[in-house]
Amino acid sequence: MKNRLMIMLLITIPSVLLDQWTKFRATDWALEKVNALGYSLTDAMGQPLVGLDRAIALANNPQIHKSYLNGFFELDYAINLGAWGGLGDALGEPWRTFLLTYLVGFFLVGLSFYIVKQKESAWMTVALSCILAGGIGNFIDRASYGYVVDFMVMGFNVPLRTNIFNIADVVIMIGAGVLLVYYIKESLAERRLAKHRKAE
Numbered sequence: 001m002k003n004r005l006m007i008m009l010l011i012t013i014p015s016v017l018l019d020q021w022t023k024f025r026a027t028d029w030a031l032e033k034v035n036a037l038g039y040s041l042t043d044a045m046g047q048p049l050v051g052l053d054r055a056i057a058l059a060n061n062p063q064i065h066k067s068y069l070n071g072f073f074e075l076d077y078a079i080n081l082g083a084w085g086g087l088g089d090a091l092g093e094p095w096r097t098f099l100l101t102y103l104v105g106f107f108l109v110g111l112s113f114y115i116v117k118q119k120e121s122a123w124m125t126v127a128l129s130c131i132l133a134g135g136i137g138n139f140i141d142r143a144s145y146g147y148v149v150d151f152m153v154m155g156f157n158v159p160l161r162t163n164i165f166n167i168a169d170v171v172i173m174i175g176a177g178v179l180l181v182y183y184i185k186e187s188l189a190e191r192r193l194a195k196h197r198k199a200e
Contacts, residue, residue: 138168
């Protein structure tokens with residue numbers, strides 16, 4: 001149990017810190033870009049935009065963009081009111097907050113307890129800890145601001161491009177990949193064992 005807790009903490013804490021730091025840096029970069037271009041982030045009354053209004057203004061500015069490796073990797077600034085790929089962003093309140101904040105929060109608490117209590121291999125602990133870390137990173141955004149900051153895109157053209165994503169999404173995908181490999185490995189091991197028993 002102590003080993004599983006240690007693995008979970010060693011993955012979760014650095015991942016969440018990195019995710020939050022990169023989101024802050026992405027927001028600062030977007031603000032610096034807007035200021036350098038001379039755009040005004042004020043409302044009709046001349047008051048500075050804050051919170052969601054400021055985030056929407058940044059996300060709707062096409063000038064906040066930087067491309068690397070001939071367009072394979074791009075930095076943008078976007079906000080996501082929903083889940084992966086904008087899923088659920090059309091939901092009205094209070095359903096969006098209930099499903100994507102409160103329900104996800106309960107799920108993450110349950111997942112953390114399961115990680116510590118389960119008795120699968122260390123790879124299962126690593127996989128679930130990655131999913132937990134990514135979930136916490138995006139949960140912090142939703143609970144604090146009502147939206148998630150995304151800022152990276154990868155790919156060659158439209159069919160082969162990712163949705164815009166963040167570090168939390170990357171960590172979740174790593175966890176899902178490790179989990180998939182783990183289950184494939186376990187399934188193959190069970191098949192080999194079954195064949196061995198039949199041969200006897």
